[in-house]
Amino acid sequence: MKKNIEEQLENAPNSSNEKHNVNGHGKLQVHENLKSNAKDKVQSLKKTVFLDRDGTINEEVSYLHKVEDFRFLPHVLEGLSILSKAGFQLVVVTNQAGIGRGYYREKDAEALHLFLREELKKRDIFLKGIYYCPHHPQGIGAYQRECECRKPNPGMLYQAEWDLLQGNNEEESPIQSLYRLSREEREALEQEHRQAERKAWLSHSYMIGDKILDCEAGVNFGVQPILLATGYGEEEKRKLEEERKPCPPYFENLEEAARWIVERELE
Numbered sequence: 570m571k572k573n574i575e576e577q578l579e580n581a582p583n584s585s586n587e588k589h590n591v592n593g594h595g596k597l598q599v600h601e602n603l604k605s606n607a608k609d610k611v612q613s614l615k616k617t618v619f620l621d622r623d624g625t626i627n628e629e630v631s632y633l634h635k636v637e638d639f640r641f642l643p644h645v646l647e648g649l650s651i652l653s654k655a656g657f658q659l660v661v662v663t664n665q666a667g668i669g670r671g672y673y674r675e676k677d678a679e680a681l682h683l684f685l686r687e688e689l690k691k692r693d694i695f696l697k698g699i700y701y702c703p704h705h706p707q708g709i710g711a712y713q714r715e716c717e718c719r720k721p722n723p724g725m726l727y728q729a730e731w732d733l734l735q736g737n738n739e740e741e742s743p744i745q746s747l748y749r750l751s752r753e754e755r756e757a758l759e760q761e762h763r764q765a766e767r768k769a770w771l772s773h774s775y776m777i778g779d780k781i782l783d784c785e786a787g788v789n790f791g792v793q794p795i796l797l798a799t800g801y802g803e804e805e806k807r808k809l810e811e812e813r814k815p816c817p818p819y820f821e822n823l824e825e826a827a828r829w830i831v832e833r834e835l836e
Contacts (some may be wrong), residue, residue: 614733614770617697618652618830619726619787621778622663624800625823626685629779632667634677636684642799648823649694655831658733661685661699662725662776662786668701669708678703682745698732699745700725717755718748721785726776726792727758762791773834777826781805784817793818795826 623629626649628640652659661682667673682699689696702718702725717724728748750758761767768791776787779800787794794817796802802819809816820826 614730614767615656615658616770616773616834617658617660617729617733617792618774619660619662619729619776619790619792621720621780621783622661622685622699624779624802625777625783625797626661629800632670632672634667634673634681636681639681639684641688642822644822644824646689646692646694648825648827649689650692651824651827651831653694655827655834657830658697659694660697660726660729662720662729663699663701664720664782665701665703666705666708668703669705669712671709671712675703679745698729700729700748701745702748716748717750720778720780721782721789723786723790724748724750724755726786726790727755730758775830777823779805781809795820795830797821797823797826799823 620626623633624642626642626645627633628642630638633639649659665678668675668678678701682701686696686699700718702716702720704712704714704716704719706715707713716722718728725748728746728750731750731754732746762771771791772793774792775795776783776790776792777795777797778784778786779797779802781796784794784796796805796817796819798806798819798821806816806819818826818829820829
């Protein structure tokens with residue numbers, strides 16, 4: 570008999586770095602570890618908007634990593650404020666290939682993300698997490714790899730979901746995180762996505778970006794993708810039209826997208 574969502578979420582581990590039994594009982598063990606503080610954890614999975622960073626939140630700058638080069642795009646603060654006031658959790662998921670290519674270091678990205686978080690806090694906009702992928706197929710050293718987290722793969726969204734399920738009651742989660750889910754943890758989340766309660770959460774959550782790969786990551790995770798005209802958006806839309814492929818909902822800026830989301834949720 571399938572257990573209900575409250576039972577499945579009891580006794581969740583505090584860290585996804587925790588080692589799990591990978592023998593015949595491995596999957597069962599991880600699924601059982603998704604239990605504890607059921608009500609808090611179900612509530613923590615309120616509707617969520619996942620956002621790309623470069624070209625979506627800030628002006629597109631080649632391999633941006635310096636705080637002094639950071640600029641919010643027009644209508645971004647208005648859009649984020651609308652979503653926040655409407656009760657959405659906000660999570661940033663960003664590919665940072667510049668780290669993998671050796672153009673800047675992880676600590677540079679960390680400093681920039683700290684700046685972003687603090688600037689938003691000044692406006693009463695709180696991020697539930699900033700997730701980044703430092704890998705690239707043509708990267709250097711340990712960064713040269715095919716990974717689960719680089720969009721269009723949905724790994725960063727799964728990692729954010731896992732972290733939200735840990736029942737963090739603070740205004741914000743850590744400002745950034747690498748993908749660290751084990752195979753068993755990922756499979757447990759995928760299994761949860763087939764449950765009615767989790768499907769409902771996914772149906773009220775969104776992925777916003779300026780690239781097709783952002784939209785693909787959203788589709789691969791199971792949320793509604795939105796393409797913005799900012800950044801590479803116009804070019805990406807033309808590409809879809811030339812290839813005669815369907816375009817997801819498309820908006821000139823983040824504020825327009827936010828208003829559409831809120832109106833859609835009220836229907």
